[in-house]
Amino acid sequence: MVKPAIVMMSKFKTPNAKQPSASGWQVINYDKYVNYMDRQDAKEISEYDLEKHSNSRETHWSGNKTLTYLGDPQKTNNTFTKGTPSLSMADVESMKDYFSRAQENGSPLWQTVFSFDNAFLKQQGYLSEDGKLNDVPIKHATENAMTVFMEEMGFNDTARWVGAIHYNTDNIHVHVALVEAESSREIIESGKYKGQRKAKAPKGTFKKTRSTFTNTLVDRSQELTRASNLARNQIREPFKQLKLKRQVSVRGQIKELVRQLPDDRRLWRYNMNAMAPFRKQIDAITERLVDQKYATALSELKLLYRQEESFRKRLYGGTNNYAEKQLSTLKASLGNVLLTNLKKEFPKYNPREKGHGYYHPQKILVKSKLISDLKYSLRETKQDFLNKEKHRQLEYQQGLDLSN
Incomplete structure (x- = not known):
């Protein structure tokens, strides 16, 4: 299994949860929590890293605790937020007050971690061999990602976030915490979580946020543009211009396909259910014509797809079938071009009378x-x-x- 180069994890906390103490369970108090997080052993051990506790029982963090942790000088060089790459101590105190007000108003706290494989950072030129990090692009990527996250979640204009880059584990990582001073989340009216704010983010939101973060750090536009141009300008567009009746190598296959296709030509779309019985025939025709006429472009396109798939496996780990998906998309596109051209070159004799066939x-x-x-x-x-x-x-x- 390939180790992912960038991992994103995210969860939310509610402001009224309890935590265990010597005297039993008690509601989290922001001031006490700041003191708790300021303990020396807490500074030495990152006991609240999401990376190490993502599968443990969920606890609920308060705003001041989070800010104290993020701003610990043993863990980070500085904290930052949108438009401000380095917060002063006064800025941090102001942000603590803001987070406290958000908790008092019942706002959930959203936490996100972007964690790196340090070897990947070195390969991309962000981390030197002596361990010096170029944090400017990482902060920029974080800002872009959080902008997308906030837009996807539909937060109001009182939402604010703060982030910090940490070095206290084997993997450099970015912690981000976000609250709304005036919560826009609906209140759950019944069930186990009655009275709490709805705060769960859709999977699609995480996917877009992660993609934005990654794409900001890793520019693949040149490779993707080349692949797009090959698929569109050197394969699909020339394929549109082919006169199918003149293609001797597939003439018999085309006649047989036309004979079998439904009389209702509105169904002649590659991905429609009505075309399912004919897709193998359609694919056989398009693949043969592409192999005959655009083999060089197709070969380069497949290579670019495989390279992009390999790169994405390196980014996200696990399995990845990017190349297969892209080739399937191309196949469907060419299938639709073929069906469109068949309509033009084989007009129906009498569409109202079944069995009349074609001119x-x-x-x-x-x-x-x-x-x-x-x-x-x-x-x-x-x-x-x-x-x-x-x-x-x-x-x-x-x-x-x-x-x-």
């Missing part, structure tokens, strides 16, 4: 000749009739003249 040029020529011959025959018969009638009239006139 056949040779039959049309034969029918046209018969009609032309019939018209000629009719014209000839009429002329004969007129000639005979005129002759009869002449004979009649001559008879009258003789009788006189």
Whole structure:
């Protein structure tokens, strides 16, 4: 299993939960919590790192505790927030007050951690061999990611976050904490969590947040643009211009496909259920034509997809089928182009009558000749009739003249 280069974890805490103490369970008090986190053993052991406790029983952190932890000088060089890459001590105290007010107003606390494989940071040039970190791009990536997170969650304009880069574990990581001074979250009206704010974020929100963070740090635009241009400009667009009736190598396959496709041409879309029985035939035609005409572009495109898949495995770990997904998308796109061109080149004879099939040029020529011959025959018969009638009239006139 490939070790992921960047890991994102996130969870939320409610402001009214209890924590264990010598005298039993008690509600978290911000001031006491600051004192608790200021203990020397707490500074030496990162006992509240999400990386180490993501599977443990959920506890609930207060704002001041979080700020004290984030700003511990043994763990970080500085704290930061949107638009401010380094908070002063006065700024940190102001942020503590803000977090306390958010707790008093019932706002949940959202916590996010972005953790790095240090070897990856070195490969990307963010971490020197002597351990010096270029934290500017990491803070920029955090700001971009939190902007997306806030937009996706629909937070109001009182939401604020603070972050800090920590060095106290084997993996450099970024802690981020976010609250709303005036909560925009709905209150749960029944059940186990009655009275608490709804704070759970959708999976799609995490995915977009992580992608934004990663894409800010790792620019893959050049590779992705090249792949997009190959797929669109060197394969799909030229494929649109092909005259299918002239493709001798697949002529028989095309005729057989057209014969079998549904009469209702509105169903001629590759991903529609009605096309399921015909996709193998469609794929066989498109693959053969692409292999014959665009093999070089396809070969390079597949290589770029495999390289991107390998890079994403390095970023996120685990399995990744990026190349397969992209090639499937291309296959569907070419399938739709093929079906569209079939509609143009094989127009239906009579769409209201099932079984009429499609126009056949040779039959049309034969029918046209018969009609032309019939018209000629009719014209000839009429002329004969007129000639005979005129002759009869002449004979009649001559008879009258003789009788006189």
